[in-house]
Amino acid sequence: MVETNGLCKEFRDKTGVKRAVDNVSFLAREGEIFGLLGVNGAGKTTTLRILSTVIQATSGTATVNGYDVVRDSQKVRASIGFMSTSTALYGRLTGKETLEYFGKLYGLSQARITERIAFVTEKLNLGEFIGKLCDTLSTGQKQRVNIARTILHDPAVLFLDEPTSGLDIVTSQAVMEFIEDSRAQGKTIVFSSHIMSEAERLCDRIAIIHDGHIGAEGTLAELKASTESETLEQAFLKIVKYERELSLA
Amino acid sequence: MKKELRELFRDKRVRGTAFIGPIVLIFGLMFLFSSVIGGLAKPSSTKVHVITSNSPYTALFKTSGFQIVPVASVEEGKKLLTDGKARVVVEFLPVKDGVTPMKVRFDEREQLSVITKERVSAVANAVNEKQRELFMKASSIPASSVAPIQVSSENIGAKDDSNPGELLVSLLPYLIVIWAFYGGMGSAADMVAGEKERATLETLLITPISRTQIALGKTAALGVICLLSSLSSLVGLALFALIKPKGSEIMFKNGLGVTLPAFFWILVLLLPLVAFFASMLVALSAYAKNSREAQTYLGLGSFIVVMPAMFSQFIGLTDYSRAQWVNLVPVLNTAANIRSVLIGKTDIPGIAITVLVCSVLAAIMLRIAIVLFNREKVLARN
Numbered sequence: 001m002v003e004t005n006g007l008c009k010e011f012r013d014k015t016g017v018k019r020a021v022d023n024v025s026f027l028a029r030e031g032e033i034f035g036l037l038g039v040n041g042a043g044k045t046t047t048l049r050i051l052s053t054v055i056q057a058t059s060g061t062a063t064v065n066g067y068d069v070v071r072d073s074q075k076v077r078a079s080i081g082f083m084s085t086s087t088a089l090y091g092r093l094t095g096k097e098t099l100e101y102f103g104k105l106y107g108l109s110q111a112r113i114t115e116r117i118a119f120v121t122e123k124l125n126l127g128e129f130i131g132k133l134c135d136t137l138s139t140g141q142k143q144r145v146n147i148a149r150t151i152l153h154d155p156a157v158l159f160l161d162e163p164t165s166g167l168d169i170v171t172s173q174a175v176m177e178f179i180e181d182s183r184a185q186g187k188t189i190v191f192s193s194h195i196m197s198e199a200e201r202l203c204d205r206i207a208i209i210h211d212g213h214i215g216a217e218g219t220l221a222e223l224k225a226s227t228e229s230e231t232l233e234q235a236f237l238k239i240v241k242y243e244r245e246l247s248l249a
Numbered sequence: 250m251k252k253e254l255r256e257l258f259r260d261k262r263v264r265g266t267a268f269i270g271p272i273v274l275i276f277g278l279m280f281l282f283s284s285v286i287g288g289l290a291k292p293s294s295t296k297v298h299v300i301t302s303n304s305p306y307t308a309l310f311k312t313s314g315f316q317i318v319p320v321a322s323v324e325e326g327k328k329l330l331t332d333g334k335a336r337v338v339v340e341f342l343p344v345k346d347g348v349t350p351m352k353v354r355f356d357e358r359e360q361l362s363v364i365t366k367e368r369v370s371a372v373a374n375a376v377n378e379k380q381r382e383l384f385m386k387a388s389s390i391p392a393s394s395v396a397p398i399q400v401s402s403e404n405i406g407a408k409d410d411s412n413p414g415e416l417l418v419s420l421l422p423y424l425i426v427i428w429a430f431y432g433g434m435g436s437a438a439d440m441v442a443g444e445k446e447r448a449t450l451e452t453l454l455i456t457p458i459s460r461t462q463i464a465l466g467k468t469a470a471l472g473v474i475c476l477l478s479s480l481s482s483l484v485g486l487a488l489f490a491l492i493k494p495k496g497s498e499i500m501f502k503n504g505l506g507v508t509l510p511a512f513f514w515i516l517v518l519l520l521p522l523v524a525f526f527a528s529m530l531v532a533l534s535a536y537a538k539n540s541r542e543a544q545t546y547l548g549l550g551s552f553i554v555v556m557p558a559m560f561s562q563f564i565g566l567t568d569y570s571r572a573q574w575v576n577l578v579p580v581l582n583t584a585a586n587i588r589s590v591l592i593g594k595t596d597i598p599g600i601a602i603t604v605l606v607c608s609v610l611a612a613i614m615l616r617i618a619i620v621l622f623n624r625e626k627v628l629a630r631n
Binding site: 089097106 | 252255256259260447448449451452453454455456457458459625
């Protein structure tokens with residue numbers, strides 16, 4: 001389970017203070033895919049970075065798998081898997097070495113590492129290229145190794161930040177199947193995207209995030225009904241437009 | 250650390266700059282020095298231009314092993330000097346009052362010309378000296394009447410041929426210290442700033458290990474690279490001493506001269522220094538937004554190392570080599586103590602102070618690196 005309460009994050013630069021995340025509160029339950037839907041720069045990635053303890057919130061609280069992201073940050077990190085298309089692999093390590101390395105970082109025993117590598121190799125069909133240096137792999141192969149790295153320690157919570165961005169249709173399909181499979185295993189998944197079709201297909205509940213704060217939240221049906229829209233895209237645009245008018249007023 | 254080292258050793262650039270580079274460079278440098286010094290030391294390879302005359306001394310230089318090149322006129326000789334085609338032009342003027350005036354024309358802007366002038370003058374002075382001795386003997390004049398002071402010298406330095414030559418003593422400490430820094434510098438930019446840029450660092454930040462552990466792991470791996478790189482310069486020298494190319498005997502009169510105890514003390518001195526360098530490199534790389542910015546910071550940081558390291562080459566020519574304050578100056582203290590070890594004057598208190606100073610600095614730099622790793626603004630920015 002992932003729960004946030006009034007999460008805020010401010011960044012200070014030469015031009016002043018910018019609030020990237022503004023009073024974000026949501027609850028993602030076990031066995032659920034919770035979508036954060038928003039345009040680029042809406043605050044999705046910052047929210048996920050706070051939840052994965054890479055950065056700290058300016059105010060507000062958040063718990064992941066029952067652990068506070070500030071007080072129990074190490075336990076939070078042990079409970080999560082984080083993946084995005086921008087998280088890269090070590091080019092001069094092979095796929096297998098990468099998995100072994102991260103297995104050790106997650107504190108798995110050698111026997112468990114061997115067992116999990118065998119599991120993810122079969123599940124994600126890595127056999128052909130797991131022994132090759134990551135620098136020599138195709139984008140699709142790299143993303144599969146990335147997925148393997150994310151789930152190697154069998155985390156209870158997955159944070160997926162635009163995981164299909166820039167991928168071809170076949171690899172995107174494989175990633176989405178992996179996400180659905182993870183939900184079936186009872187994992188809590190927080191999924192960020194700006195692709196409506198993916199959100200429609202995957203998410204049980206969606207929060208539309210714009211300019212750092214959540215404009216609307218609900219199931220796909222609830223969002224459509226509340227905005228009197230036929231598609232998620234229409235609903236999204238109405239909510240974003242409404243938010244923009246509010247901010248201009 | 251294992252992963253860092255595995256990655257670093259698979260990087261061609263690291264292998265090239267940190268290990269192969271020092272070996273090849275030092276070997277090449279030594280070869281060049283040997284050739285140059287060898288050339289200078291052999292009179293037969295030095296040409297002396299002499300204005301054609303009837304003087305019996307014209308052949309003087311030939312008997313001393315110089316190569317005589319006859320020149321028709323003074324004007325031609327001056328032109329050869331101006332054009333850089335002659336080092337010196339010697340002219341024997343007509344005998345006056347029983348003395349043959351010898352005029353040596355040279356170009357003070359050319360170092361080789363100045364050196365050759367000194368050597369040519371020495372040949373003539375030797376003839377004068379011999380003549381004086383013969384005259385005094387024939388006239389039964391005691392030597393003390395023209396030389397009231399008799400100079401003699403005694404070398405109380407090591408006579409067991411275990412110490413390296415003079416040139417090596419001034420070069421080795423500099424090379425060992427400089428490569429300890431530059432060997433790691435190439436990898437440092439990539440290690441933290443490069444990882445930020447490629448977003449691989451973020452995958453580490455979301456694992457249960459602490460940021461302090463990440464900083465320590467990276468510093469330890471870089472320390473190993475710095476140490477191996479520094480020792481690679483010794484390997485380059487050892488190879489040169491082993492292969493003994495032509496002219497090497499001038500550089501290595503007593504072989505490489507690094508004895509086992511000397512090697513031990515060099516290691517003792519190097520360990521805290523590489524810890525200091527590695528933590529400084531990691532801190533600078535952590536502070537940078539990307540590898541390009543890191544390279545700029547590292548370039549500036551290298552001045553801290555180069556300045557005292559360069560001074561260490563000349564410290565033997567000054568009174569500072571035995572001064573206690575030298576042990577308090579980072580980098581210079583290590584180089585100066587390595588020098589003392591190499592000439593067989595191991596200064597244990599000096600080594601102790603040096604190790605202490607470098608260890609304190611390493612601890613401070615490591616603390617800074619850890620603080621930077623734990624600062625969100627520094628580590629999570631890209």
